[in-house]
């Protein structure tokens with residue numbers, strides 16, 4: 352079964368208790384279950400990873416860039432957290448593994464928030480962006496990757 356990497360950056364381990372008015376009450380474990388269910392329905396497996404460390408996220412992007420070239424991985428759903436707004440290194444990592452489709456995913460609509468959140472270093476190198484749908488956005492991003500990978504019949508049922 353081909354894989355989708357779901358990658359989460361800093362502070363997303365706190366989901367459930369972190370600013371619930373902004374991010375809701377579902378935990379990262381709930382997000383993982385949602386991602387696994389959605390991917391399984393579409394015929395994919397999920398590798399799920401969270402880190403508060405920029406370098407660990409960069410290493411994962413490099414690793415899954417290689418796995419994508421080998422045909423094992425169809426893409427990555429990436430919520431970079433606050434690194435979205437600061438990290439040229441993540442921008443370069445995604446650019447450096449050109450070919451790995453990365454869907455940038457945010458729980459909140461970053462454009463409806465503070466001005467410092469309006470800039471994303473990831474957007475220019477993303478295959479697509481999902482934001483503002485709460486944690487359901489992860490499922491939307493996985494379905495979008497499945498469509499990209501050539502299973503339009505299985506994506507967005509109903």
Ligand SMILES: O=C1C[C@@](O)(C(=O)O)C[C@@H](O)[C@@H]1O
Nearest residue numbers: 430431432433457458459468
């Ligand atoms: O950590 C996060 C979460 C976030 O990426 C989101 O999912 O809405 C938005 C970022 O601005 C913030 O720093």
